[in-house]
Amino acid sequence: MGKVLEARGLVKAYRRTTAVDGVDLTLDAGERVALLGPNGAGKTTTLLMLLGAVLPDQGTVEVLGHPLPAERSRAMEGVGFAAGYLPLPERLRVREVLGVFANLYGIASPGPLIDRALERFGIAELGKAMATELSSGQRTLVGIVKATLHRPQLLVLDEPTASLDPDIADQVRRGVERLCVETGAALLVTSHNMTDVERVCERVVFLAAGKVVADGTPAEVARRFGKGDLEQVFLHLAGREEE
Amino acid sequence: MPVIDGLRVRAMVRRHAYVQKRAPQRWFDLAVWPCVDTVIWGSIGAFVDQQGGAARSGAAYMLSGILLMHVVYQANVSMATGFMDETWSRNLLNLMVSPLREIELLASLMLVSLVRLVVGLSVVALAAWGLYAFDVTSAGIGLVPVIAVLMLVGWTVALLVIALMLRFGSGAEILTWGILFVVIALSGAFYPVDAIPGALRPVCELLPSTHAFEAARLLLDGEPMPWVRLAAAAAGLAVCIPAAVVFLLRMLHLFRARGYVTRYS
Numbered sequence: 001m002g003k004v005l006e007a008r009g010l011v012k013a014y015r016r017t018t019a020v021d022g023v024d025l026t027l028d029a030g031e032r033v034a035l036l037g038p039n040g041a042g043k044t045t046t047l048l049m050l051l052g053a054v055l056p057d058q059g060t061v062e063v064l065g066h067p068l069p070a071e072r073s074r075a076m077e078g079v080g081f082a083a084g085y086l087p088l089p090e091r092l093r094v095r096e097v098l099g100v101f102a103n104l105y106g107i108a109s110p111g112p113l114i115d116r117a118l119e120r121f122g123i124a125e126l127g128k129a130m131a132t133e134l135s136s137g138q139r140t141l142v143g144i145v146k147a148t149l150h151r152p153q154l155l156v157l158d159e160p161t162a163s164l165d166p167d168i169a170d171q172v173r174r175g176v177e178r179l180c181v182e183t184g185a186a187l188l189v190t191s192h193n194m195t196d197v198e199r200v201c202e203r204v205v206f207l208a209a210g211k212v213v214a215d216g217t218p219a220e221v222a223r224r225f226g227k228g229d230l231e232q233v234f235l236h237l238a239g240r241e242e243e
Numbered sequence: 244m245p246v247i248d249g250l251r252v253r254a255m256v257r258r259h260a261y262v263q264k265r266a267p268q269r270w271f272d273l274a275v276w277p278c279v280d281t282v283i284w285g286s287i288g289a290f291v292d293q294q295g296g297a298a299r300s301g302a303a304y305m306l307s308g309i310l311l312m313h314v315v316y317q318a319n320v321s322m323a324t325g326f327m328d329e330t331w332s333r334n335l336l337n338l339m340v341s342p343l344r345e346i347e348l349l350a351s352l353m354l355v356s357l358v359r360l361v362v363g364l365s366v367v368a369l370a371a372w373g374l375y376a377f378d379v380t381s382a383g384i385g386l387v388p389v390i391a392v393l394m395l396v397g398w399t400v401a402l403l404v405i406a407l408m409l410r411f412g413s414g415a416e417i418l419t420w421g422i423l424f425v426v427i428a429l430s431g432a433f434y435p436v437d438a439i440p441g442a443l444r445p446v447c448e449l450l451p452s453t454h455a456f457e458a459a460r461l462l463l464d465g466e467p468m469p470w471v472r473l474a475a476a477a478a479g480l481a482v483c484i485p486a487a488v489v490f491l492l493r494m495l496h497l498f499r500a501r502g503y504v505t506r507y508s
Binding site for chain 2: 055087104
């Protein structure tokens with residue numbers, strides 16, 4: 001099975017803190033992996049380095065065989081990214097936002113693709129809505145549609161279900177699962193919702209204080225820490241952070 | 244693989260066209276402000292003419308000055324605010340993790356500013372003709388290279404401002420207008436460099452825009468194409484543009500190295 005992502009020895013220090021301290025992370029094609037950890041563990045900084053938006057102080061990143069930052073544009077052609085906290089551009093309708101991003105990913109005539117993608121996530125009626133008038137749940141769904149229009153080989157989601165109602169979170173989860181099954185896309189997701197993670201991901205990577213402290217299936221990781229589930233592992237690690 | 248992908252540039256141009264279409268206040272810069280400027284400077288010129296103290300037509304000088312100032316203004320402000328649109332709507336991270344290259348983003352901003360420049364100039368030209376019977380074409384075809392120089396000056400200032408925004412965040416946005424008006428003042432847009440205090444003149448001579456404005460005045464006086472002035476402007480641009488690009492690339496590297504993108508996410 002080919003690798004879609006290979007990061008070695010990632011280190012990132014900001015002025016007063018080392019956010020990421022020697023992280024290794026690989027993803028195989030079609031693999032669904034969660035990057036977990038308490039606040040400040042280094043998840044978002046790691047994601048941003050994997051996407052080429054932040055340069056590591058040390059270490060290397062290769063996405064779909066393309067080294068970053070040298071071949072960032074080529075690498076990103078096969079990657080989709082959405083974050084629950086990111087708004088959509090102002091003064092554009094949903095279809096217009098999706099059309100612009102489809103073009104950025106090389107799709108010249110995205111109309112039918114946009115229709116199908118909106119339907120997949122059950123939001124076909126939002127096409128004509130102004131992007132800034134959406135609820136946070138609708139915005140998240142549109143963000144994921146934006147990230148998946150070009151059928152990426154690697155889908156990266158940062159907190160996709162944060163602050164969503166349970167029914168919308170379920171809609172997101174089912175849509176992402178279906179997309180990964182249909183397209184064979186690998187998934188790298190950060191989340192504080194351990195139920196989401198256990199349902200969607202086959203592997204979890206726990207970060208604490210910028211280091212990888214566990215890597216395996218949800219059951220393996222829970223066993224390693226002597227806990228019953230990921231929720232308890234999370235609380236254990238967060239508690240250790242406070243000591 | 245081409246350095247610039249036309250589809251991606253087109254997408255970004257379209258993105259800005261939607262904003263222009265749906266933000267009525269954006270038309271202020273394009274239609275109202277040029278008219279206001281034309282009235283202010285045209286009337287000052289007309290007043291000077293009425294006093295009879297000037298050997299040359301004050302109104303013509305002022306109106307050509309405001310027309311050409313708007314070349315620099317529109318080129319700079321349109322490009323810089325186009326970048327600000329991405330920071331204001333926190334869209335920068337979305338773009339940075341897409342295949343869009345930096346040069347494609349800049350190319351799209353230049354194209355958008357070119358269109359806005361044509362609209363803004365047309366408004367000034369029509370207002371000058373309608374209100375003061377000043378025909379901008381009276382300076383002849385020689386104005387074309389002058390306009391080209393000033394457009395490049397505007398874009399160069401915009402590159403500098405974008406670089407400063409990458410380094411210092413949204414607080415640097417005000418420099419879009421601040422740097423522009425320093426350049427306009429030192430370039431003698433409405434007066435010959437001789438009228439500028441002596442201590443500042445060496446700085447003025449270094450600016451490509453100074454030579455462009457001077458060339459425009461010579462053309463208005465009926466002089467032949469001022470090649471020496473245009474060559475001096477071109478030489479200045481040959482230094483300023485690469486310097487601005489290098490500065491922008493350094494600030495972009497710093498932006499990525501220090502993780503400043505999180506300011507906009």
